[in-house]
Amino acid sequence: QQKVQQSPESLTVSEGAMASLNCTFSDRSSDNFRWYRQHSGKGLEVLVSIFSDGEKEEGSFTAHLNRASLHVFLHIREPQPSDSALYLCAVRGTGGYKVVFGSGTRLLVSP
Amino acid sequence: DTTVKQNPRYKLARVGKPVNLICSQTMNHDTMYWYQKKPNQAPKLLLFYYDKILNREADTFEKFQSSRPNNSFCSLYIGSAGLEYSAMYLCASSRDWGANTGQLYFGEGSKLTVL
Numbered sequence: 760q761q762k763v764q765q766s767p768e769s770l771t772v773s774e775g776a777m778a779s780l781n782c783t784f785s786d787r788s789s790d791n792f793r794w795y796r797q798h799s800g801k802g803l804e805v806l807v808s809i810f811s812d813g814e815k816e817e818g819s820f821t822a823h824l825n826r827a828s829l830h831v832f833l834h835i836r837e838p839q840p841s842d843s844a845l846y847l848c849a850v851r852g853t854g855g856y857k858v859v860f861g862s863g864t865r866l867l868v869s870p
Numbered sequence: 871d872t873t874v875k876q877n878p879r880y881k882l883a884r885v886g887k888p889v890n891l892i893c894s895q896t897m898n899h900d901t902m903y904w905y906q907k908k909p910n911q912a913p914k915l916l917l918f919y920y921d922k923i924l925n926r927e928a929d930t931f932e933k934f935q936s937s938r939p940n941n942s943f944c945s946l947y948i949g950s951a952g953l954e955y956s957a958m959y960l961c962a963s964s965r966d967w968g969a970n971t972g973q974l975y976f977g978e979g980s981k982l983t984v985l
Contacts (some may be wrong), residue, residue: 763912793973802874802960802976803913838937847913849974858906859966 761786763850765861773869778835780864782848787826791851794822794833797863798844806846807833838868874979876961883955883984889948891980893961902944903974904936905960913960919944951984958982 762785772778781793790810795803806815809824809831816822823832831850835842848861874895883889893902901920903911917926919938926934933955935947950956958981962974 768910795974795976796938800978802978803962803974804976807941808973857915859915862910 761789761850761852761857763848763859765846765848765864767864768862769865769867771867771869772838774839775837776792778838778842778868780833780835780846780848780866782831782850782861783829784831784848784850784859785829786850786852787829789826789850789852791852792822792824792831793849793858794831795847795849795860796822796842796844799864803838803847818824835866838866840868840870842866843868847855874961874963874975874977876959876980878980879978881980881982883951883982885952885984886950889951889955889982889984890908891946891961891982893946893977894942895963895966895975896942897963897965897975898941899963899965901940901964903962904934904939904944904946905962906930907949907958907960907979908956916946951982953984956982956984 766781793808794806797803806820807822809815809822819836821834845863847863849858851858877892903918904916907913918932938944958979960979961977
């Protein structure tokens with residue numbers, strides 16, 4: 760059964776400094792990865808999707824997938840205080856419907 | 871319009887009482903999901919509808935019911951709420967069931983507090 764873990768649990772960075780979040784998964788055949796964000800009291804919004812090894816950039820968000828090492832990273836370029844939120848990694852198996860989430864990294868961007 | 875709407879946003883319920891949460895989407899998506907989210911835990915899939923077919927997770931099979939009378943609407947029903955049901959309930963929809971590019975569109979959630 761797919762397991763998804765995120766690290767660190769919480770992260771504080773200064774405004775403008777790169778933030779890097781890590782997600783590990785257990786099923787190497789997975790081919791559908793997304794990063795979502797949840798601001799307090801709000802729903803989840805998708806940030807970036809990636810389906811093959813390498814990098815995918817969406818605005819200030821870059822996902823980096825390495826299935827051999829079972830890692831997918833999220834890098835946030837020049838984060839702003841408004842980027843302070845819970846970041847969730849979501850992994851979906853090949854041909855499946857079930858999306859498994861990690862428990863999230865809480866990011867705080869200080870001015 | 872890519873919004874998923876949930877009602878109520880906040881629900882207070884007594885132990886043993888029923889709870890009904892409502893979700894709607896106007897994107898004509900095939901699939902609608904319900905997730906349970908507790909603080910510091912990953913969102914947990916409870917069930918989903920693909921068209922009119924309901925699929926419930928094995929470990930929550932008997933705790934939650936759902937209905938989908940039409941493509942746009944989906945409800946989550948708890949027959950007898952317990953303290954452990956206190957959580958945020960997130961509804962999501964997706965157009966590409968089974969396809970690699972399926973993306974979940976989430977509502978803002980219904981926060982249930984059971985006393």
